[in-house]
Amino acid sequence: MLLLLILTLFLGTSGTIVLLFIWRGWTVERLTARCWRWWFLHVLSKQNQLRILDCDASNAHGVQEKLLLKALRGLQDTEYGKKHHFKDVADISSFKRLHPLTHYSHYKDYIQQMAQGEQNILVTGGPLALVATTGTSGLSSLVPVKASSATERFIQGTSVCLQVIQKSFPGALEKVTKFTFPPNQINSHAGIPIGSYPCATSASFLEYLYSPSPPHHPTMSHHEVLYTQILYALRDRGLMVLEANLAWHLREVFSFMETYWGSLVTDIEMGYLNPDLKLPQDTRREIEDYLLPDVGRAAELRAQFEKGFVGIAKRIWPQLQVVVAVGSGANELDLQILKDTACQGILIYSPMYYAVEGLIGVNLWPENIDPRYVMCPRSAFFEFIPLTTVKEEEPDTVCMKDVIIGEAYELVITNTDGLCRYRLGDVVRVTALHNQSPVLEFLHRKSQTLSVRGERISEDEFYRALLHTVNIWPGATLVNYCCIESGILGPFLGGSDPHYEVFIALKGVRDLSEEQRNKLDQALQDRFPIYKSFRFKGSIGPVRVHLVSHQSFFKLHVLASCISGAPLDCIQPPRTLRHRRLAECIQKQVVS
Known part of the structure; x- marks a missing residue:
């Protein structure tokens, strides 16, 4: 303590602190990092974005409408904005009337123009990057993202x-x-970053x-x-x-x-x-x-x-x-x-619910076992398609203020990057309201639905049936899995009736009998009457269950990243495979 006092008198407080850091083995780089961390956490607490979210959520519909009109004003002089009369949009109702619901195919040509360096297409000027979506099927699309x-x-x-x-x-x-x-990022011919x-x-x-x-x-x-x-x-x-x-x-x-x-x-x-x-x-x-x-x-x-x-x-x-x-x-x-x-x-x-197309919600309750996400009203403009109308050609949508707690919806997003009334493909359930902002539970991706005869079994429903089946196999624990509709592999499977190919990694067992494998097909029949009907008619063949190693799924992940262009650590686990190369990859890993 006496030595510290003497040093302070001769060197001053700042000089003594520097000496103490050196004595502890801290480099200038580590000292800089430490100071920066202190500063960042201080600024974080002062900005209090959590309070701002609460404020937005207390007037969610008003914030949503204001955000939509501001976004459209910013895009009205683009080629896309002129074509769709953004300058004539006065409110949410007129926006819905003037602009249809869209899928990715609606934007494909526009995005190709942007990749070639053309300006003012979907966004003012050009995008910061064209980003690969991080879907679960191995198929990927590029969407524009601005720096803002x-x-x-x-x-x-x-x-x-x-x-x-x-x-x-x-x-x-x-x-x-x-x-x-x-x-692994690449650039388009015009120099626009493509990838992450x-x-x-x-x-x-x-x-x-x-x-x-x-x-x-x-x-x-x-x-x-x-x-x-x-x-x-x-x-x-x-x-x-x-x-x-x-x-x-x-x-x-x-x-x-x-x-x-x-x-x-x-x-x-x-x-x-x-x-x-x-x-x-x-x-x-x-x-x-x-x-x-x-x-x-x-x-x-x-x-x-x-x-x-x-x-x-x-x-x-x-x-x-x-x-x-x-x-x-x-x-x-x-x-x-x-x-x-x-x-x-x-x-x-599980902190956030987001997609490349936009931030959707944040989890304010880390202690909850099941993650729930408060929607961010200032992130993008959201619409909800009730599942009862989702199969219609132009289904009706509702806004945040009209959602019903307990109901499931398909999400629609309009962002500031040029995507308008874009059907995201995510199915969610509204579990509560945080002030006026919906609290969401993610259910599944529409693209992950299994269907070879129109029976439609969602990823979440199939997972529950698979878990139930594994639980009745003595000593077995599910480690990983994925599914393929037989048509993806085409001639590789011969001329059998359409069916599901299921690839699983298990712990605790080395092989399964045919009787055990058939339990999964029986579980699907018990849970899904339409599937059972098709099985009874013989128009859908029995599920085929294959065993693979856990390492096979990492290889699958790497290949999905290569095919899509999305970063490996942002790729969702491939569950229902839509890409032939992915299907062939996992098929080659079968051990039983």
Whole structure:
């Protein structure tokens, strides 16, 4: 204490603080990151986007109409705005009258013009990027995104969720690590970036919020990216938040960790990188300069890993408070497996409901088991198609003020990036109101509906039937799955009646009898009378169940990313495959 007083007298307060940081081994870079984090969290609390959302939600319909008219005024001088008479739109009713409901095919030619560099087509000037949608079927579309949209998504979505974390878990944002795959971005002939959402994860803006991440080189494989990111995370005993875009990715992190923990611990103990990783020398040197031998941490990790992987997250990171990853929809199985295994005892927070086309809602209740999302009235203009009218050629829509609690709807979005009355393909249920803003439960994607004779079994309904079936197979636990309508594979399946091909990874059993496999077909018949009728008539053949390894689904994910152009860690788990290459990929992985 006396030494500290003398230093303060000679060097001043600021000089003494700098010396103390150096004494603790803090570099200028780490000091800068620390200061930036303090500043960011201070600004976050002052801006209080959470309060602004509450204010918007108290007048949701008024905010929606004002947002719509402002968006259309901003687009009225574009080629699209002139064609659809945006300058004549005076209110929501006239907008619905003048503009039809749309699908992606409505915009395809316009987007092609934008990719070629033409200006003022769907948006004023040109887009910041053309972004690949992150659907679950492997098929992808490109939609325009402006810089202002990316900024608004961060302000209305990411910053609100950070405030929720800051409020629910005080101090947790001091130690956050994020697992992500670097995007492979290309440019159109006109130089417009094509691929990942600009600032979709706010990675560049939030660089200093996250703990140090390893350097990345374009030649690194997905295996090497996962390995080095996990290595950095394991070194830091004080992590308080783990984050990934989607639950399947975080589950893959722990699966990878379970397979390679011995090598990872050795690297931490010795302070060098596994020589089997074929990294460029400069990248390897930079990582090894950061590592430094840590015998104590290695011994602690080894002791915990040897006890097994149930609850491993909390045991290797004792200060861990929350895991952040979207866990609804196609990620539900992955979320449940995380809760039951690696993340047992840790709250998992599914923060946002969003699509490339726009931010839809944020989750204000991290403690809830099932994620629910308050719609953001200032993000985009939303309409809802009641499921009772969804099959009509031009179904009626309702606005936020007219939704009914407990009812399911297909979402329609109008954004500031040129998409108008766009049928998003998401089916949601309104579970409550937050002030006047609907609170949504995501149900399923329309594109994930199974139908070979018009019977229509949604992804969510099929998943429930599959879970029921697996539960009656002795000792079996569902690890992963996907489905294919037999017509996707065409001649590869011969001339049999149309049917479902189901590919599953199981834990606890190595094979299934024909009787056990037939249980899934029986479960579908019991739950869906129309399916049962077609089966009775013989116009739909029995479900065919195939066993594959869990690793097969990661390969499927990688291929889906390559086909769609969307970043790997933003691709939803492929459940109902619509692309021939994806179907052939999983078929080649069958072991039984």
